[in-house]
Amino acid sequence: MTSAAANETYRAVILIWSVGAIISTLELLSLRAHFAPGRLFAWTLVRRRLARGEHFRSLLDALLARGFTGLLVTRLVAVVALALTPKVSALLNVSFAVVLVTTLLLLLRFEWGKDGSDQMSTVVLIAIYIGFGPISDDFLQKASLAFISAQTCLAYGVAGVAKLVSPIWRSGSALALILDTSTYGSAGAAAALRQHDGVGRILTRSVVAAEVAFGLGLVFLLPAPLAWTLLAWGVAFHVATAVLMGLNTFLWAFVSTYPAIIYIHSLLWT
């Protein structure tokens, strides 16, 4: 595998990742009112957790309270620049650094309200920065793509095993129960699963089976057509959870890791 293949993989990862980052940044901008004093995400509450030393506190006040909208706009511009800059350049390095710093600051800003897509986005961003940022070389590129692939398999594997030990998931009723909530559900899908409970059981158990398969590393051990089937299941799964459960940013965060998996699979099979 050439460095060109690794660079193409990087472009694919960063393009898919950027879509999710743009959506989540715009969503945060639309929630600006919730960041005001006395509201759900009031800075004064978060500050109690972080406050250390006067200078650090003043810096955080400036960035995460008074300048929070500016921080989000800066991140948005930097993500767009990162997605649109194809070749190694000063602009790419600057955008990369700005996206990384603003992402880490956002992690500090939220104690609650983050989800798995934020976690996977962070994993991908930090790893890809190490592999393809200013200190990039052939070894670091491969190491970062291998790490992203390993975290993805770990994510699905842990989720699969946690479901496997759960009687509700093993019984096949979990999906119908989740879809019957207002928070993560879909009234139409829940009603359909109630009418056809056999379908619900098959779908629930297929989620457990596929996640465990990822966890066992089958996506690397199986030959290309079968491995791609597992990835196709992953795309379909995330599209379904976006449509039925409103988990819109999981799709971009998790699918952005698939080019890395394909790259590592190709390394192992050639």
Place this chain on the structure above:
Amino acid sequence: MTIFVHAAVVAFFGLWLVATLIKQARTPWAHVVQRHDRLSIVPQWTFFAPNPGRSDLHILYRDRRADGCYTAWTEMNTTSARSPWSWLWNPRKRVRKAISDAVGALASIPQSEVGPEIMVSRAYLMLLSTVCSAERPVDARYREFVIAATDRTDPDAVPRVRLRSALHPL
């Protein structure tokens, strides 16, 4: 020089993977990882498992007026139906998740250890902030709130009260 950079990166990625593995089980080691992970970069991957969320959380509040009478309970708009575009655009999920996380943090405290000091916890203060930001009558003097969980699969079931606040001056 390069070999040291490579070794450092491999060690960093390895440590991150090990920390991620440790964090997945509810052990004292997981708490150690959590305590040292100030940026929350070590993920928790047990989505909807082992216990899938089967209930919806509702925040209700009422005010005590200047004459001592209470207003009726009002529900905050936190579980409103998702828009048809939520597959693409769903900012409200972060609000719902924050409330659910805060309630989860408070619920995780053993009942025997719950005392008035819970009111200075960040989770409680966050919920109180949210509730107090809702509109109020001009003569409202105090506000209290409850977090209740309902189960759509059992519409006849009585909502379970997960948290009842003290009466707070407005």
